Amino acid sequence: MSLDIDGIGIAFGGIKAVDDVSFTARPGEVTSIIGPNGAGKTTLFNLVSGVYRASAGRVRIDGQDVTGLPGHALARRGMARTFQNLQVFPQMSALDNVMTGCHMQEKSNLLADLLGLASAHRETARSRDAAMAALQRAGLAELAHRPASEMSYGQLKRLEIARALVTGCTILLLDEPAAGCNAVETREVDDLIHAIAAEGKTVVLIEHDMRMVMRISSHIVVLDQGRKIAEGGPEEIRNNPHVIAAYLGAHGAAEAEAAAHV
């Protein structure tokens, strides 16, 4: 499903953290949001996923207005996300963390559970299998029974991706999924995101790793001080003088250039 952001904005104490930002993310593509620290990327995700209430603008999923819906209602419309600052369930095992993502897929109601109906048991077993498969996909199968509180930052990032995947989402917002990952893990995350988009999901990615962004994005939106300063394909963005000045700099541009040739 396509995600339309139209003129969205919010201010904190007079400072416009996100100001009149519009773009469209399409199914089957990775749309990346880049920009310097404090540009408003995470805030944009918080607006889109219903964590913050936008003071201006609209969010649409396939043309349907979903602005201001609470988080669980957005999840029901197919939106899932991961967090820059990790939002896991620390007391639970990795598997249980991912199983919470199955909540919407599970149909059994309280009564069926209370009566111990076989259907309720099957449902739980099905969720466990789906969660296990997602952990496998995120490269965390061996850690399934480890409490989340004992996992590393990079592992928790991938745990959040696994949890988002089992929700059956069609729109996936990823906030710096490769932060805290080593080079090998980064490459795995990179492949995973690519595969997720190839399934036809709409992926929106925030990432500082320019090699990754240039390699897997179809479309890039550049934010600076809350405003969109550029938008386009990787080639276009890499050569845009405003983007180089505001964010990429000489080093970043070279790195992005190098990425284009691997």
Place this chain on the structure above:
Amino acid sequence: MSELLQFLVSGITVGAIYAAIALGFTLIYNASGVVNFAQGEFVVIGGMTAAALIGAGVPVWIAAPLAVIAGMLVGVLLYRLAIKPAREAPLVSLIIITIGASIFLRGAMQAVFDKQIHRYDGFSGDAPLRVGGATILPQSLWIVGGSIAVFAFLAWFLNRTRAGRGIKATASNRMAAALVGINTGRAMNLSFALSAAIGALAGVLATPVTFTSYDVGVLMALKGFSATMLGGVGSPLGALAGGLLIGLIEALTAGYISSDYKDASAFIVILLVLFLRPQGLFGARITERV
């Protein structure tokens, strides 16, 4: 010997009541992080409603479930009217709201019922059973059985049902729970309803032994809270163990030393345990990432 047995029997009976109250605390805490100081009032609502119905000639097997349902409805109202509107407020404010609610409920109970002390006959009569030189009231068996049943139910419910897992996820991280599609408002509502029902059930079972009146809720809440702290906040097993332990300490102190010291000795044990194990007997220790 038979003396000791007698003290143990009464300790376990009282302890099982504390345990049931502590389980109610645990459930709400697990869903919301709120320590619900109105928990004791649900015990009173259960006991007083059952007493009023039985006094009006309603058979006990109808009066008891009705009293539990009454407690559950008040629990839902407490959540809807007092907690939900302030959901975004800091936890401390929510806890203070529950203290206010308990004062309000106490006043309301005085108006709806009366200021008398009430009791009704035990479910299986009041003829004591003699076991190895000690006498056991049949109602004690109801109380202990009830607490164990509540414990088993909660342990199963929180881990094995969709709604229970939703409550656990809501407790652990409300934002993350909402964003995987869990209706966190409904999870909190459910936890208040269940917790109030558990409190009311404790009241219904206990009243033939402990009697009830509009103002015993404070003491009940205090004891249940102590049991929760002793066992480890958030752990159903801890609530059960903490409740029984406090009941036993009280009964043994009252029996061998003096009933004047029973509350004090229970609190000394709690303090000692918390010095040595701040997370309580069964509480998990989580080091927050910073």
